[in-house]
Amino acid sequence: MSSSRDQHRRARERARERTAARSAHAAGGARGTGTTPTGTRPDAGPARPPSLDETVVAALSTALQRVRAGDAVGFADAADELAEGDGTAEWRRVAEHVLTRALTVSTLPYVWLAGWEPADVVRIVRRRLEQVHADLVGSAIASELAGYARDSVDPRWFRQLEALDAGVWWPADSTLLVAISGGDPRLWSTVVRIALQVIDVITHLPRLEVLSRPPGTAHAFPATEGAPERAVDERILQRVRALLAKAESTTYPAEAETFTAGAQALMARHSIDRALLEAAGRRPSDGPGGRRLGIDNPYEGPKVMLLDAVARANRCRTVWSKDLGFCTVIGFPGDLDAVELLFTSLLVQATAAMTHAGAKKDAIGRSRTRSFRQSFLISYAHRIGERLAEATTAQTQAAAAEPGGAGLLPVLAARHEEVDQAVSGLFPRVREASVGRAHDREGWTSGRAAADLASLQAAHQVGS
Numbered sequence: 001m002s003s004s005r006d007q008h009r010r011a012r013e014r015a016r017e018r019t020a021a022r023s024a025h026a027a028g029g030a031r032g033t034g035t036t037p038t039g040t041r042p043d044a045g046p047a048r049p050p051s052l053d054e055t056v057v058a059a060l061s062t063a064l065q066r067v068r069a070g071d072a073v074g075f076a077d078a079a080d081e082l083a084e085g086d087g088t089a090e091w092r093r094v095a096e097h098v099l100t101r102a103l104t105v106s107t108l109p110y111v112w113l114a115g116w117e118p119a120d121v122v123r124i125v126r127r128r129l130e131q132v133h134a135d136l137v138g139s140a141i142a143s144e145l146a147g148y149a150r151d152s153v154d155p156r157w158f159r160q161l162e163a164l165d166a167g168v169w170w171p172a173d174s175t176l177l178v179a180i181s182g183g184d185p186r187l188w189s190t191v192v193r194i195a196l197q198v199i200d201v202i203t204h205l206p207r208l209e210v211l212s213r214p215p216g217t218a219h220a221f222p223a224t225e226g227a228p229e230r231a232v233d234e235r236i237l238q239r240v241r242a243l244l245a246k247a248e249s250t251t252y253p254a255e256a257e258t259f260t261a262g263a264q265a266l267m268a269r270h271s272i273d274r275a276l277l278e279a280a281g282r283r284p285s286d287g288p289g290g291r292r293l294g295i296d297n298p299y300e301g302p303k304v305m306l307l308d309a310v311a312r313a314n315r316c317r318t319v320w321s322k323d324l325g326f327c328t329v330i331g332f333p334g335d336l337d338a339v340e341l342l343f344t345s346l347l348v349q350a351t352a353a354m355t356h357a358g359a360k361k362d363a364i365g366r367s368r369t370r371s372f373r374q375s376f377l378i379s380y381a382h383r384i385g386e387r388l389a390e391a392t393t394a395q396t397q398a399a400a401a402e403p404g405g406a407g408l409l410p411v412l413a414a415r416h417e418e419v420d421q422a423v424s425g426l427f428p429r430v431r432e433a434s435v436g437r438a439h440d441r442e443g444w445t446s447g448r449a450a451a452d453l454a455s456l457q458a459a460h461q462v463g464s
Helices: 004-031 052-069 072-084 089-103 108-113 118-128 131-145 155-164 176-181 185-202 234-249 253-279 300-313 333-356 369-401 408-426 441-450 456-463
Strands: 289-294 317-321 326-331
Touching (some): 072 185, 118 185, 118 289, 253 333, 253 369, 289 333, 289 408, 326 408
Antiparallel strands (some): 289 326, 317 326
């Protein structure tokens, strides 16, 4: 096996040969055959040799062609050539600049125009590659967004970066790629390969439905000294998070269900109150929007069913983009907050209960664990949807019976119509489809029981 030093030496030799060949070819084209490029005079003289920048860009293009073609050996060689080139410090400096530019300003602005948001990009890179690639693109996004005026970027984008723990962590006199390698020449080629794989993924992303304005939109988001107003009062969110944290930490399913139903009741009442205030013109109305939530294997179908159950209980709609690994939830901002919080918590609770049930085998000893868990999650989604809807209905009836609540039902009906119109506008060709079936009787029974142990009366007491 040849040493790394030998491989680098051969790569540098190949780079020199290609550079010389390009120069000779360019010169020969002007001198040898009498033919000239269009628009030049026969006596224009030999064409200039490519600059170092052009040679590095050509090496980048070759490497990206190899990774797109699935040519593992060719990609490894091309990536090594891009990383090492002719072995000079100047090549390394230019390669750093070209790669960094390709990863950020030459690529990401077009991704934003295609409807993608920071969390979406990190999610798809993680789904198609590995965590190290997702970490790299998260940092690259933070660097790219830092180049915009703060008030020209949707505040939710910064919250997404915060949730991803992505930021500009390297010193100003360095670059992201150099900082990742730690200045270690032995790691530089690896970092280059990771960056090339990320660039390949994000430059071939499909167009998505646009859910927010791209960064750089002038004066789109007013600058304030504090954080932008949230659709849900932060005090309500803190109470909901506290209830869900208790639901996730308890070992008693009945308690978990009680805390979760209490959180749903709290969010439902807050949504009702806000709807009435907006209808009366006492608060600005944001209108329905969309939010993408990741749906990963295994059991992605039942997870979509759980998300849809939570969304419907909160007057939202869901559209599943299976190939891209996410669902788009459409609804009013406060309701979207409720869906995201509850779904994340319920998925944790359902997974814990399902795992606690252990492995399953049939009568002759064959594993039926997958069938059991599939059926468990489908049943859980059905029943939890019923119970969350019951909590929402109870809060709606209570609010309608209060003084000034007579106009609540028409207000909610109008909001429902707005959500339906938003879905039709974003997804004109969406269709209904079944996303999973339950085949294991024990799994179905266990899943329903896990979602059906607590009293809604107790839940109302917790949420009050």
